Amino acid sequence: MFKIKLRPYWLLCLAVAGAFIGCDRSQKGTEMPEPDPYAFVAPANFPESVYRFQNNPVTKEGFELGRMLFYDGRLSGDNSVSCGTCHRQTFAFADHSHDLSHGVGNKLGNRNTPAMANLAWMPEFFWDGGANHLEVTPLNAITNPVEMGETLKNVIDKLNGMPGYREKFRAAFGHDTINSQLMFRAMAQFTGLLVSANSRYDRYVRRENGVEFTADEKEGLQLFTANCASCHATDLFTDHSYRNNGLDSDFARDPGREIVTSDPADRGKFKVPSLRNVALTMPYMHNGQFYTLRRVLDHYASGVKDSPTLDPLLRQNGRLGIPLTEDQKTKLIAFLNTLTDAAFCNDPRFRDPINNSTDQ
């Protein structure tokens, strides 16, 4: 049962007093020291970003706080697993050691940990697009029993109990009562600034410092444009759509996008992943089923499985998949290797500030 009470307005002076207090408060607000802006720079060869930090202007303090939270195991149920446990900078924030994610109490998740780069350009997140906003992406990992296994309420209570964190929230946002919105915004300042656009490919297309491609890389790029770029589109290497690329014939284990939309036409469809840093982000696919790029190309050439939702691009002229010779595969791999951004994977700004190493 619940009840409502209608309270009519009747005291004009009260409203005036309210306005006066409001005024006073805003004056106090302007006395707060403004933290320095921390630049989010969109690379010249990228489209406009989706997340624009409008309600969440990046500051050095906010970014560093977000980074600290990202690497802090206390966000998990047994204080052992942080975001950085699965998302490792050395591997472009993917995870090598497990084909399926690996969380608290050594529990295995259902899916392969994706790489993280250029998240500010993504309209939706996760292999099935289940998260619709950058700020909400950490929630699933925190509360998932096979990932970090903690409740959001406990995380916020733990943070409020730590004076060091309260001080950092005050420096970043002007107040030290921590709520979930501030925590998620700090984390989005960190994850949103993970911009990878300094690979040899980028410098080649931006014609920087006379960077040239080898003959194989050039041919690989042409093969890629002809066979792959309709899905792995633009310099983000994804068109952000959900597609079935023929990994299974019934998708009983993981129906993918259908989980989110309840639409059988979406069965077996998964987000087209970006291929940035792809040479570092094995294993591949939502279920981590391939360990090398060669195996991925073998799949496209001769392993595609038919099903009613298979993408039409992979069923052309009565043939499944994309015909590729071994030589063409070698050239495609040469091209995919140019997408590795070493500066990104070694950027000291993104490093674990607690253990101060990129690989642990």
Added chain:
Amino acid sequence: MHTRTYTNALRQPYTVSHFMYHVRNFTLLKEDGSVYKVPESYFLIDHEKPSSAFITLPDIPAGDYTGVSFIIGVDSTRNTPGVQTGALDPVNAMFWSWNTGYIFVRMEGNSPVSPQPNNKLLFHIGGFRGADNCIRETSPSLNGNVLQAWAGKSPEVHYKADASKLFGAPDQVNFSVLEGTAIHGGPRAVQMADNYR
């Protein structure tokens, strides 16, 4: 709440451990036929927190009101802009992390006929997109009463939120089959949403 046993329309007994829901956008109908819309405000009613079940609507224009309607569920525009505060703070555990959006009505409990482990019942009703939309407006009858809201007078309306209505009509929920015991949005939730309209 935990100890009381209720029965659904199919006479299956059940107990309730959690019962929470989002209400918003109260609209008041005046005796003269005019309408006052209370500025958008969200309330999360949690039957384990008695204080949450007492909503005060301030600054109502004086008058005699003969009808009240409100919306159950969170507007689509509030399901997409990231993390919010207050009644919409994800800390309230009324927010899906695997399919971003709010749970509008959350009812959990047990029924001896449920085939789930520990005879669980779990109904998470929400969804704001297209065919999955579970947002419903409702105007429970005031049984002819007039709410006289005049200076110094603050009338109250007491609503009886009956969990059994959720399982009654038009969509009868059968606790003895799996698909009648655990719902996380989707087409079944949409059918149940018509029960709270």
